[in-house]
Amino acid sequence: MSSAPISITNATIQFDEKFTLNNISWTIEPNQHWVITGTNGSGKSALAAVLAGIGDITAGNIESLPNKIGLVSFEAQAELIAQELKKDDADIMDVISLGTPVHEMIFDECADPELAQELVTKFGLESLLDRAFRKLSTGETRKVMLIRALSSKPDLLILDEPFDGLDADTLAMLQAHLASILDTTPMVMVLNRFDEMPDFITHIALLDKGPANTGSLTLTVDRQDTAAYNELYQLLHLKTTDLEVPAADSTNRLPTLDPSQPLVRLNNVSIKYDEIIIIDKLDWTINQGQHWQLSGPNGSGKTGVLSLITGDHPQCYVNDIFVFGFQRGNGESIWQIKQFIGYVSTALQWEYRVSTSCRNVIISGFYDSIGMYSKATDVQKKIADSWLSLMGMQDRADQPFNKLSYGDQRLLLIARAMVKHPPLLILDEPCLGLDEINRQLVLALIEKICQNSETTVLYVNHHAEDKIQGIEHYLELKK
Structure with missing residues (x-):
């Protein structure tokens, strides 16, 4: 594990003029494992992408980003699929491409083939190794990306909604594997569901939406700070729960007002x-x-x-x-x-x-x-x-x-x-x-x-x- 903290100071980061993170200050120490959370549109995935070197820094600075990043995200998944689909372009290819097989996607340039094979077995992908990557389901491509990232021996592992679409057994297996590498691999996760947060997570970063496609980092919480953690849990529950405002007492209602008249x-x-x-x-x-x-x-x-x-x-x-x-x-x-x-x-x-x-x-x-x-x-x-x-x-x-x-x-x-x-x-x-x-x-x-x-x-x-x-x-x- 690297000894240098990742430091972001008063940074403004632009993403293709579609979204901006404003005035971000955040330090990740080597022994910390973070969850980034917040409401939809607040910039959770954007902040995770910053750690992978994505985005244009227009103000402030970022120091000590790791050299080798293991990244799993919907955006990276979509980019891989898009690259595969380009191989069908008849103007470029003389023959119809069958697409890159799964075993090449996993094992070519793999830093730890033994771990990769172990994860292939655990994820149940042995029968799919000869299939074209682009022919896989969304859940199967997500598993391939997880194996690639985990077996790359990354200096930082970035997992954006890693548990989406996984069944209960696979989820438990992945959580157990992540817990087994926490002493050697710092992790940053993006999670919408707070109840999916692994026990080994040490810190939480909360983002909030700003005006017109902007987001900001509003709060960081040490999980050991019980009072602050409970308040954050309560806030995210209020912001993300599907519960609606409870109904009134039907046995004792207020008099009905004329809807055509102002209050x-x-x-x-x-x-x-x-x-x-x-x-x-x-x-x-x-x-x-x-x-x-x-x-x-x-x-x-x-x-x-x-x-x-x-x-x-x-x-x-x-x-x-x-x-x-x-x-x-x-x-x-x-x-x-x-x-x-x-x-x-x-x-x-x-x-x-x-x-x-x-x-x-x-x-x-x-x-x-x-x-x-x-x-x-x-x-x-x-x-x-x-x-x-x-x-x-x-x-x-x-x-x-x-x-x-x-x-x-x-x-x-x-x-x-x-x-x-x-x-x-x-x-x-x-x-x-x-x-x-x-x-x-x-x-x-x-x-x-x-x-x-x-x-x-x-x-x-x-x-x-x-x-x-x-x-x-x-x-x-x-x-």
């Missing part, structure tokens, strides 16, 4: 104190199914606008405000308005100090209470457990809320606000006070809600550029 309409509204004008003649309509981001600096009036909607501002009755079918000031009660709103803020988290279980925090959303003062139904318990599963917190259902991390508390309060499927979910600075991993967790949950529910999301923050996938309407207030 909120503010007509020429103003907020002023004496001669100081905070909001000046604002028109804003929020229709059902529209997800909005409200942004602006401190003092721009974001909280004031929210309180006009919720009915908590004293000037809501001197403005032209229509919410959830009610024209404000015509005798409606504040609770008739608030039943249609789920609300999460840092202030609510400060107030939620009761020592109750995670499950009961979510169930309290059915009753709009802080703490539990009513007996939950079996349906409500089941819905709460579904929310916990969605967030990767099913093993913490009975843990006390006040013993959780700040970020997990925020996730639970969002679930509490959503449990009734309110027509409008207001998230007031939901990432305030959170570190990067917990911020990513909260944003992933918001994206899930935007994608898989009928609730309209109103996301409030300081920065207009801090956008969430699924939110396509923006209002920026100026101070």
Whole structure:
């Protein structure tokens, strides 16, 4: 194993003008084995390809890339197939090419023929050695590529989704073989499925999508850091799980709203104190199914606008405000308005100090209470457990809320606000006070809600550029 670490520093790497990795800084020590993970389109395969010397470095630098790389990827597989198909070109060839046989693909220029033969047997390819490589199935060509890479005595082994398409026995065999070479061969894997990660992996690199075909390395985690690893697992569960937002309680639904009417309409509204004008003649309509981001600096009036909607501002009755079918000031009660709103803020988290279980925090959303003062139904318990599963917190259902991390508390309060499927979910600075991993967790949950529910999301923050996938309407207030 090489003694020099691979070092990537502030690098920007371009891939044929189709994709760019931005500002990558990453160090791989000789005794480390990495998994690269992240959502589709975040650049996982691109980052792995960088280690194989692929891509144009337009900024920063890369040092100590190994000389001999063992690479298995869908791109390399497709390139090999394309090279084989070119041999059919009648303009170049005088005879019809039968294609390169599998035994030549494996054993020509093989660094370790004995290992290659052992792997051929283990992968069950003996009967295919005389067949043309291009005639193999996708799974069979993948096995050939694995044998080529493993028997090449590489300085670095790069495996991009190596377990895709393998049956259970072959998967177990490959995992065991990889474990047997970990002391001599550093490995970097690209995996979408976190549950396929081998036990010997020491570190995880998380990539995230940026704007317009770009990606960046947002987090690296040492697997021995249990807390950080658990947070990363939870984040990837939220981003990649097929679970959908749990349904509402069918036995206790909110009143049905007229779908032809907007949820909120503010007509020429103003907020002023004496001669100081905070909001000046604002028109804003929020229709059902529209997800909005409200942004602006401190003092721009974001909280004031929210309180006009919720009915908590004293000037809501001197403005032209229509919410959830009610024209404000015509005798409606504040609770008739608030039943249609789920609300999460840092202030609510400060107030939620009761020592109750995670499950009961979510169930309290059915009753709009802080703490539990009513007996939950079996349906409500089941819905709460579904929310916990969605967030990767099913093993913490009975843990006390006040013993959780700040970020997990925020996730639970969002679930509490959503449990009734309110027509409008207001998230007031939901990432305030959170570190990067917990911020990513909260944003992933918001994206899930935007994608898989009928609730309209109103996301409030300081920065207009801090956008969430699924939110396509923006209002920026100026101070």
